[in-house]
Amino acid sequence: MNVHVERKLEFTMIPLLHDFAGATVLVFGGGPVGARKARRFDREADVIVVSPEFGDRTFGDAELVRAAPAPEAIGDWLERTEPALVVAATDDEAVNDAAADAARERGRLCNRADRSGGREPGSVVVPATVREDPVVVSIATGGTAPALSKYLRQELEETLSGAGEMARVCDTLRSELKSRDVAPTRRREIVTDVVNSPSVWTALRTGTSNTGQVIEDVLCDELPTGGERP
Incomplete structure (x- = not known):
């Protein structure tokens, strides 16, 4: 049996986030x-x-x-x-x-x-939404495939586990590095390394380390003397 799939999916809406607090x-x-x-x-x-x-x-x-x-x-x-x-x-x-x-x-x-x-x-x-505050990810199919939105949402729930804690780590770590006069380029490198670290993700997801412990470990490894490395 031949199934004809009409390729006429047009979804021109732009995703935006809107704050409804107090509204x-x-x-x-x-x-x-x-x-x-x-x-x-x-x-x-x-x-x-x-x-x-x-x-x-x-x-x-x-x-x-x-x-x-x-x-x-x-x-x-x-x-x-x-x-x-x-x-x-x-x-x-x-x-x-x-x-x-x-x-x-x-x-x-x-x-x-x-x-x-x-x-x-x-x-x-x-849209279908997955939250790991402050991280929010939404999925929309233009109303063409609600089942797909639901499936992707369930997949993302597992993927985003720990993302909220990771966002807080990045925010606090950037502020701490800036207060220690670490150069912007180096700050970006350090934060990027943390985000790309499987061990940090595992620690945050399993609860073996909290946000404060992760930041303290990073600072000790990267800045053992309390300042920027030469």
Whole structure:
């Protein structure tokens, strides 16, 4: 059997990171998608979910508002809540259309959970994300292959183990080397060597060494006299 694969995958969106701390995310829809979106933003933003029903799903610490706004009333919700992001996650296309239109008219970001293509300016995609704070890696397939995004996310979870600790090591080590007047070129070399060191990764991943111990060991090896080596 011959399977024809049409090569027409166009995904022109540019990945950006956005800080939603202290901002409001307004979610329309209390189904499983709306619940997932609420949990996704709950750790950083103030999330409000508007839906006529919620069932027994988990929405994190989001504020749940039981209401079924008609399309013409969506704009009023945006006026009252002033969201930075609007998520259209209902099973009513008219409501989702109204949410997207209201967000665009007010210069707000919008994520349509019912649409993977044909996006308009101001629309955003919420990608699959792996976190090892402060390291964040996201995967998006333009809505063409959610299963692939999930697979890659699971693969990256193992790969990124210890990356958060490594980022803290690099940040603190750079500052310490700078305070000791180590030349910029040498600082970059030392930090690069640490990042490329399998033994350091193993120590951070297994917990046999913490951030402070790794930095102390590096400084002792590289700068035994407490200053820059000649």
